Amino acid sequence: MKFTKKIAAAASFAAVLLLVWRALGYPGLDYREDAPLPTGLHPVVREQATELIRIAADKGIRIQLVEDFRSFEAQNQLYAKGRTEPGSIVTYAQGGESYHNYGLAVDFALKSKNGNLIWDQKVDMNGNGKTDWEEVATIAKSLGFEWGGDWENFKDYPHLQMTFGLSIRDLQMGKRPPDSQ
Incomplete structure (x- = not known):
């Protein structure tokens, strides 16, 4: 039972970290979800x-x-x-x-x-x-x-x-x- 609680706690902690990382705009990744699509050749x-x-x-x-x-x-x-x-x-x-x-x-x-x-x-x-x-x-x-x-x-x-x-x-x-x- 203790092992299951540890896994649940770790999963909850990871989920919170992921939400914070997403709220901060994915620091460390160089992209934006709202980047405009190109309209011509690069x-x-x-x-x-x-x-x-x-x-x-x-x-x-x-x-x-x-x-x-x-x-x-x-x-x-x-x-x-x-x-x-x-x-x-x-x-x-x-x-x-x-x-x-x-x-x-x-x-x-x-x-x-x-x-x-x-x-x-x-x-x-x-x-x-x-x-x-x-x-x-x-x-x-x-x-x-x-x-x-x-x-x-x-x-x-x-x-x-x-x-x-x-x-x-x-x-x-x-x-x-x-x-x-």
């Missing part, structure tokens, strides 16, 4: 994406950003494709579950000389024996991006993201990266 992501386009062009590879910031509503519309709307499944992330929703991701495509977008993963427009997608991914990673083509379960070759060490859960809870690295 400035560092924008700057590095612009640099990616420049470096790729210097190597003879033309790329175009085809997507960057995406609202929760737009994300949900994309998620519906292949499920409740016609088309193929292109994402497994609903609104609030994608780095695009927080301005931390971009999608790119290769671009031909006549301006057509190229989705062929094996193309080598600059003729150096390396696929242009792999070359762009290597450049992007050197600039701090993570590449969706490296993912194990769902390869997303056009996708590049900068997480700043934040998980989707962190972002959902209101934590935001600084405006510069």
Whole structure:
């Protein structure tokens, strides 16, 4: 019986500490539950994406950003494709579950000389024996991006993201990266 009372007392004490910690705004954690949602691409992501386009062009590879910031509503519309709307499944992330929703991701495509977008993963427009997608991914990673083509379960070759060490859960809870690295 004494052991049960000690456990109950410890649990009560922990609950009180948790309530106090929450009332104080979770000291030690760098997020706010009321942090506003971004409305555009994060400035560092924008700057590095612009640099990616420049470096790729210097190597003879033309790329175009085809997507960057995406609202929760737009994300949900994309998620519906292949499920409740016609088309193929292109994402497994609903609104609030994608780095695009927080301005931390971009999608790119290769671009031909006549301006057509190229989705062929094996193309080598600059003729150096390396696929242009792999070359762009290597450049992007050197600039701090993570590449969706490296993912194990769902390869997303056009996708590049900068997480700043934040998980989707962190972002959902209101934590935001600084405006510069």
